[in-house]
Amino acid sequence: MKKIIILGLFLLLVQIVNSQALYRSFPSDVLGEERNVKILKPRNYSENPEKTYPLVIVLDGDYLFEPVAGTVDYLSYWDQMPESFVLGINQRESRYDESEINRESGFPEQQTLRFMDFVMELKQTMEDEYRVAPFTVIVAKDITANVASYYLMRKKIPVNALLQIDPDYSTLIQQNLINKLSQLEEYNYFYVATPESNNTLSELITQETDSLFATKKNLNLKHDKIEDTNKYNVSAHAIPRGLQFIFQEYSLIEGEKLLEVDLAEEMKYEGKENKKDMVRVIDRILEKYKMIKEVYGVDMKLRLVDLVTIAEYVESKKDWDQLIDIGVLAHKEYPDLLYGRYVEGLGYEGIGRYSRAIKAFNAAYGLQPAVGITKDDVLDKVELLQIKEKD
Known part of the structure; x- marks a missing residue:
């Protein structure tokens, strides 16, 4: 019954967001083409001209944008997280091409690299056009979550938090993820949710890694193995849990x-x-x-x-x-x-x-x-x- 209620609330939030979202065609210099994006502005954006807002970027926005935006709107209404911009990138026709990894080198193919640069181009445009705070979250699922992880390989990490749903990590990411996380110096959040049947993350994030990060006050790491879920419905549970984890410092005092x-x-x-x-x-x-x-x-x-x-x-x-x-x-x-x-x-x-x-x-x-x-x-x-x- 609890699962049905959560999914029902999810559908209601999706309907509300559909009526509030801004649909926009974005001309990209990086990709050399226009891409469709969806934007949800904070409820009280126009009433607070001095206020800045975090940015939540959603890959696979064609199906993840509405549930993420609805959850952001709901949690911020109850002051469990700050009001935020939500930016969804439509990848219905391109997600596989934009998530391709070279099997020999383990690094992203050129089209994937261009897509990663395009995401940063969008981020910069949002910062130029709106009052966006210097805190960015990327939400992604399975193969696009793997792509988002490659931002950790860059010298300067361009995001502050990753919310990863049932990620399908490449061998290179599996081999380097913990090491890269341990090198982070700024305040960061890394939340990974998997169905109960997925054991890949359990092998990566163990008690040993937990103790390794115990002294790193700047890094917040959590592997959330969600019971009674599968690869299809895990998102409905992971999105609110992940956002609350990432914005735990903001939530009301209890x-x-x-x-x-x-x-x-x-x-x-x-x-x-x-x-x-x-x-x-x-x-x-x-x-x-x-x-x-x-x-x-x-x-x-x-x-x-x-x-x-x-x-x-x-x-x-x-x-x-x-x-x-x-x-x-x-x-x-x-x-x-x-x-x-x-x-x-x-x-x-x-x-x-x-x-x-x-x-x-x-x-x-x-x-x-x-x-x-x-x-x-x-x-x-x-x-x-x-x-x-x-x-």
Whole structure:
């Protein structure tokens, strides 16, 4: 039943994307001919003239574009990944010619090399014509996934992430893939999904390679062996899982993960008198957004929902001083909303500084309600604290 629901959602997303996509004939200097491409622009592109967006390039766009674009649109709507451009390249008549590898040398044939250069030509055109962030993902399947892997053989890797679905790797790629990945210096993501029956990747990506990459913080590598799938339906599962893996640093903060990281941090300093170097929750959220900008090229303000998550977590720990700092940060990010001042007031109330808390709540009263907190809630807080002050 779960598989049927996923496929049903997939078909719905395809229908939505079909009505939104831009179809374009692109004259290529590299190929010396025009090629058909499909482009899905981010939903709020025109409303955010200063914002830049990652680029997701889809090979085999004649059948992979719609499911990829639909998933990007869905995940970005729920803030699980940034809004992104999706560019699909139609290869219905040419995929075999443009994926041909020389059996003797192991390197791409000339037409395949021209196609690879054409993909980079398209990438450059997108960067010239639109506000594209310096983060590019290539999505490909079986033989085109093999072709995409050859970008790793170049001196300067022109992409930041590869999402590979049931790849049909050539011997040269199988022999050099792990070595090339280990040489990467910039922040990169390499996600490979295969049906349960495919054992080729299990032989390439083993526990030994996992330990090899454990110290390389810049490389994120995952082989996802998806149960109960075959070469036809594996894409429906791999696309959302792969995109979430690639954009894991962007996704919303979860309370459970905060607890896990916090416990690990406390264990590091257990028994130590000097704990001033402990990384606080507020520091981690600031580091997260710094990383979003550095890795994905997306400069964004702190999301209110993330601030609410860390505030609730810190309040549950009764870490009142840090709660005050979160309130100050929230007010800085959202000065028109009462939330920041309200949280600041909760912090001062927690440490027993009632007069200072009342001042913060009074400041909150003059601002706009947010996240379910009303002006009546603020007044209730003020009245209760005034009673406490008299006692």
